[in-house]
Amino acid sequence: MCIGSLDLRETKKLQARARRNAKQFLRGSKSIASCSSQPDGDEPLSTSTFLEDDEAIDEDKEPKPDDYDYNPRSxxxxxxxxxxxxxxxxxxxxxxxxxxxxxxxxxxxxxxxxxxxxxxxxxxxxxxxxxxxxxxxxxxxxxxDNDHLIGLYFDERRDKTLSRESVNNKYYQRTIVEEHYSLVKEPVSRYIGHVTPASGSSLAIAESIYNYITAEVPGGFNYILVLGCDGTAVNTGVHKGVLRCLELKTGKTVQ
Known part of the structure; x- marks a missing residue:
């Protein structure tokens, strides 16, 4: 993160919004107080009365915490x-x-x-x-969970992710769509983590899963017996699917 200079335009908007909220709060307080103190049988106060009182509020005066009886600690x-x-x-x-x-x-x-x-x-x-x-x-x-990884199931979902991009030495916040593969340990159905492959190819997906399991899970793929996923072609391809790529990287055939 980086702390930049003061955004004057946004600051003015926030100050104007605070003044409007303060005026609305004071207007409501005055109307309630006037109606409650009015004796029975009197005519109700008109809207112009509140507008005249409201016009007396200084436009440039910033609202203070004392006006709201606000105690942040309590x-x-x-x-x-x-x-x-x-x-x-x-x-x-x-x-x-x-x-x-x-x-x-x-x-x-x-x-x-x-x-x-x-x-x-x-x-x-x-x-x-x-x-x-x-x-x-x-x-x-x-x-x-201290047992070895025997069954690994994974599934893909596209999520909107916040990212920072540098343009002319200035950083801007962007929302991008990334493919996240969630990893689940079976048969205990325990969430392991998620990976973000560099691309949507089966080789990139298998590479990201293999690197994450090898680095984060004790034992890695040494005890793996079962791999599970949905039946899309990128996962189940005979020669270049994710399952086949993981078998080639681990050097063992799994169910």
Whole structure:
């Protein structure tokens, strides 16, 4: 990562958005306070009254935390969200969407209110929990699974991946489509990892799988007996399929 200069255009947009949110919040607070303090039988206040009061707000004044009665230390989510992180990873939901869904559910059941926002979930919280959960699961898998690799199953999926490209000494973020091959150990159905071959050819796929298993799995292909995949031609070709390439690289015939 690299820290660049301040983006003035984006900063102005964020400042204008903060001013609009502050004005909307103050407008709602004034309307609620005026209606609650109005005696019975009086005429309701018109919309022009609020507009006149709102016009008195200084346009150039930045909103302060005191205007919201916000205490960042007292309104942080401190609980673990292991199941939420697993669901986010399983269904491919974005961090921002999952944080909004989880917070709205807590609001509907009455655990979050305007006076108590300590359980509101932020997208960064979801990201940290997902990273922590994946590390714990990987550690548990390495601690429990000490048997040799006998059956290896793999399957391909094309995923959108964020990447950085350098153009004229400047880095830009791009979304590219990559082929990811997930590797699963059988018969225990345990996830091993995934590889990204350099191309879609059977030789490149076999090379990436072989290098990963040899480097990351104890024993490598020494005890392999079974290879599993779908029936596409690139996998099952008699002479140049992925299965045949792996047999030639390991020097042994497998089921």
């Amino acid at each position: 309104s942080q989510m401190q609980r673990k969200l292991t199941n939420t992180a697993l669901v986010t990873q399983k269904f491919g939901v974005s961090l921002q969407a999952m944080a909004a869904i989880a917070s709205s559910v807590l609001h509907d059941v009455g655990l979050v209110s305007e006076s108590d926002t300590s359980l509101v979930i932020d997208k960064n919280k979801i990201g940290r929990e997902r990273h922590r959960t994946m590390q714990e699961l990987q550690k548990q898998s390495s601690d429990i």
